[in-house]
Amino acid sequence: xxxxxxxxxxxxxxxxxxxxxxxxxxxxxxxxxxxxxxxxxxxxxxxxxxxxxxxxxxxxxxxxxxxxxxxxxxxxxxxxxxxxxxxxxxxxxxxxxxxxxxxxxxxxxxxxxxxxxxxxxxxxxxxxxxxxxxxxxxxxxxxxxxxxxxxxxxxxxxxxxxxxxxxxxxxxxxxxxxxxxxxxxxxxxxxxxxxxxxxxxxxxxxxxxxxxxxxxxxxxxxxxxxxxxxxxxxxxxxxxxxxxxxxxxxxxxxxxxxxxxxxxxxxxxxxxxxxxxxxxxxxxxxxxxxx
Numbered sequence: 001x002x003x004x005x006x007x008x009x010x011x012x013x014x015x016x017x018x019x020x021x022x023x024x025x026x027x028x029x030x031x032x033x034x035x036x037x038x039x040x041x042x043x044x045x046x047x048x049x050x051x052x053x054x055x056x057x058x059x060x061x062x063x064x065x066x067x068x069x070x071x072x073x074x075x076x077x078x079x080x081x082x083x084x085x086x087x088x089x090x091x092x093x094x095x096x097x098x099x100x101x102x103x104x105x106x107x108x109x110x111x112x113x114x115x116x117x118x119x120x121x122x123x124x125x126x127x128x129x130x131x132x133x134x135x136x137x138x139x140x141x142x143x144x145x146x147x148x149x150x151x152x153x154x155x156x157x158x159x160x161x162x163x164x165x166x167x168x169x170x171x172x173x174x175x176x177x178x179x180x181x182x183x184x185x186x187x188x189x190x191x192x193x194x195x196x197x198x199x200x201x202x203x204x205x206x207x208x209x210x211x212x213x214x215x216x217x218x219x220x221x222x223x224x225x226x227x228x229x230x231x232x233x234x235x236x237x238x239x240x241x242x243x244x245x246x247x248x249x250x251x252x253x254x255x256x257x258x259x260x261x262x263x264x265x266x267x268x269x270x271x272x273x274x275x276x277x278x279x280x281x282x283x284x285x286x287x288x289x290x291x
Contacts, residue, residue, distance in 0.1 A: 019147025028062035031190035038186040164203035168195035196234035205278035218265035
């Protein structure tokens, strides 16, 4: 018999989460939402392999209030023939009427059987023509204004029209104390993928003239866990632009060049509705695109 569940969850809000911000306000990160839902899916559906997420959508930010230490949310899980469809839900209530409504912040599909990843994902070979570089300090001061725990690009971001790449770390010193059960969590450390998203955001500002955030992806494959105390190579490859949406492939490699994780068809767009704009110094529009 297929399951349809509405599971109450309690999110702990440690200090490091408040370093993840949108327009100065702390918001729950997409990488944390994926971990939260994956853990709940595995608890209810132990047959799910957990190394692939498909058809992800990040529809609405989940704000974190300054005084909150915990947050009550719901996990809606619907079992289908070949997958579990998983949603992160909150409830809000009208002050006037007391009537409540549900808001879906994240939706993920967890396949029941392993899905093959695309064979032609690009390799993270270095550019030969000397790409444009932006120091990590300037990235986080002017382009991706997150707090210290989410500043995990190392050195600089290297940019060209064909890619954005950087060395990224699995979290700042001491961060693993917040993850006592990390061996059971998806991908172990959420920080390398989050930092990889930053490289795509930087590319978007330079070559597309927009401050773009992740809103969806086609598939995420985890080949081996990303660890807190390790360094990885993250590369974002721009694919195309469809109206206001930019598409990327993202790959994460370890220091030996082994593929650890990939994200196919990541969608990025300006969710600020034009309120956030790239600083003038970074813009360089790609031929055939308009900023």
